[in-house]
Amino acid sequence: MWRVELVLPEGRAELAVGEDQFLWQAAGRAGIALPSRCRIGWCLSCAARLLAPGEVDQGAARRYFAEDRAAGFILPCTARPRSDLIVLTHQAEAMRQHRLGLGLPASLG
Amino acid sequence: MAEAKKIGYGDLSGRVGVEEIRARGVDVDKLIRKLIANAAAEFSSTYYYYTILRMHLAGYEDYKEICEDARLEDRAHWELIVPRIYELGGELPNDLPTFHNQAGCAPAKLPDPPTAVNILTLLLESERCAIRSWGEICDLTVGKDPRTYDMAARILNEEIEHEAWFIELLAHERDGKSIPSGHFRRGEPGEAPYSKNRRFYNP
Numbered sequence: 001m002w003r004v005e006l007v008l009p010e011g012r013a014e015l016a017v018g019e020d021q022f023l024w025q026a027a028g029r030a031g032i033a034l035p036s037r038c039r040i041g042w043c044l045s046c047a048a049r050l051l052a053p054g055e056v057d058q059g060a061a062r063r064y065f066a067e068d069r070a071a072g073f074i075l076p077c078t079a080r081p082r083s084d085l086i087v088l089t090h091q092a093e094a095m096r097q098h099r100l101g102l103g104l105p106a107s108l109g
Numbered sequence: 110m111a112e113a114k115k116i117g118y119g120d121l122s123g124r125v126g127v128e129e130i131r132a133r134g135v136d137v138d139k140l141i142r143k144l145i146a147n148a149a150a151e152f153s154s155t156y157y158y159y160t161i162l163r164m165h166l167a168g169y170e171d172y173k174e175i176c177e178d179a180r181l182e183d184r185a186h187w188e189l190i191v192p193r194i195y196e197l198g199g200e201l202p203n204d205l206p207t208f209h210n211q212a213g214c215a216p217a218k219l220p221d222p223p224t225a226v227n228i229l230t231l232l233l234e235s236e237r238c239a240i241r242s243w244g245e246i247c248d249l250t251v252g253k254d255p256r257t258y259d260m261a262a263r264i265l266n267e268e269i270e271h272e273a274w275f276i277e278l279l280a281h282e283r284d285g286k287s288i289p290s291g292h293f294r295r296g297e298p299g300e301a302p303y304s305k306n307r308r309f310y311n312p
Contacts, residue, residue, distance in 0.1 A: 036241075037213060037214070037238055037241045037242060037245075038213070038214050038215050038238045039234075039238075040215050040234070042212075042214070042215035043146075043213050043214065043215070043238075062215045063215075105210035105211075106210070106211070107146055107210075107211060107212060107213050108142045108143065108145050108146040108149075108211040108213070109142075109143055109146030109147065109150070109211075109212070109213025109214075109242060109245075
């Protein structure tokens with residue numbers, strides 16, 4: 001289990017998340033409703049950003065780029081932890097602007 | 110309510126139909142962006158890919174018919190959304206790949222292997238994404254923009270019905286269970302009773 005600290009608009013929350021669990025799912029089980037729409041790593045609704053160095057497996061995402069990883073953006077609906085994490089949630093617009101700024105595909109939704 | 114920007118007599122530089130909803134608190138730019146994402150989802154993520162899914166349901170003629178209804182109704186949704194985007198001052202990208210990439214839901218690509226269970230699961234989850242997307246538009250417009258709200262609610266009604274259909278079929282195909290949608294048949298393929306304002310099947 002990895003220790004995941006969520007930095008939410010309403011405050012901080014801490015979760016213990018297994019390697020086979022998605023962050024979004026684990027948050028839901030803890031009673032924390034993170035944003036989401038497609039739930040398969042496409043739409044950016046759930047986008048978040050790592051506030052400290054950390055590793056996630058985004059292999060289940062339908063669309064995730066090396067540039068996203070380099071900028072610290074993650075998609076919690078399809079992110080499995082591979083280290084302890086500090087995660088700033090509600091970053092959909094920031095991730096959309098990051099993608100568009102680099103000429104990468106981004107959902108407008 | 111803030112005062113709407115004045116549009117002068119004969120002035121073509123603005124639209125009262127836009128300024129009135131902006132004054133009521135609608136973020137028009139955000140609304141246009143989300144409508145484009147939803148139009149892309151209806152046209153490219155579902156209508157196009159449901160066509161392929163339908164082709165691979167050979168031997169499951171009842172499933173194929175239901176997929177056909179959802180496919181054609183998603184096309185009807187696309188037709189309904191586009192005029193509203195332009196009315197609000199937005200426009201579609203003049204490039205189909207760009208439009209596809211802006212979709213608010215992922216493309217419903219043929220699963221591997223393309224079994225009935227895998228196809229029905231994909232159809233179900235695609236409809237669920239659509240329900241969430243149209244719920245967002247309803248939330249953005251309720252009490253402020255009756256024209257967009259009415260359109261979104263009509264589409265949402267049909268997406269909710271599509272979800273019920275695919276729950277019923279997947280429960281039968283995968284789990285051997287009966288979870289009825291409770292719906293009667295469409296009068297014709299892709300009838301779209303809400304989004305085309307048709308009467309319900311009631312002979």
